[in-house]
Amino acid sequence: MLKLLKALRYRGTHFMWIETRDGLSCEAKFSSGKSILEAALTSGIEIPNSCGGMGTCGTCRIEFIEGGDDVDPPNEIELETAREKNFKKSERLACQIVAIPGCRVRVL
Numbered sequence: 341m342l343k344l345l346k347a348l349r350y351r352g353t354h355f356m357w358i359e360t361r362d363g364l365s366c367e368a369k370f371s372s373g374k375s376i377l378e379a380a381l382t383s384g385i386e387i388p389n390s391c392g393g394m395g396t397c398g399t400c401r402i403e404f405i406e407g408g409d410d411v412d413p414p415n416e417i418e419l420e421t422a423r424e425k426n427f428k429k430s431e432r433l434a435c436q437i438v439a440i441p442g443c444r445v446r447v448l
């Protein structure tokens with residue numbers, strides 16, 4: 341139910357910012373319900389990924405600079421991968437997080 345309410349709140353086309361590994365701050369355009377990885381890739385911003393967004397490779401690691409409190413907590417897939425890969429608590433998987441307008445992340 342919470343996801344449905346969030347989806348309705350964030351309908352339409354939105355923007356977020358992604359700091360790349362090169363230190364560039366890039367604007368990513370996305371539509372409601374897209375993951376941060378999808379937002380990045382459709383905007384031409386590279387975030388490493390090798391499992392097709394399934395949440396298992398752990399290569400799409402990011403951390404939030406802004407907006408991290410507004411996204412859903414890690415799901416079971418993300419928790420399992422984070423455990424296997426020994427992620428820091430602040431590290432998240434871009435493919436498992438629904439992007440929210442105005443958030444800012446850093447690619448790790």
Ligand code: FES
Nearest residue numbers: 389395398400435
């Ligand atoms: S793309 Fe593989 S874990 Fe995100």
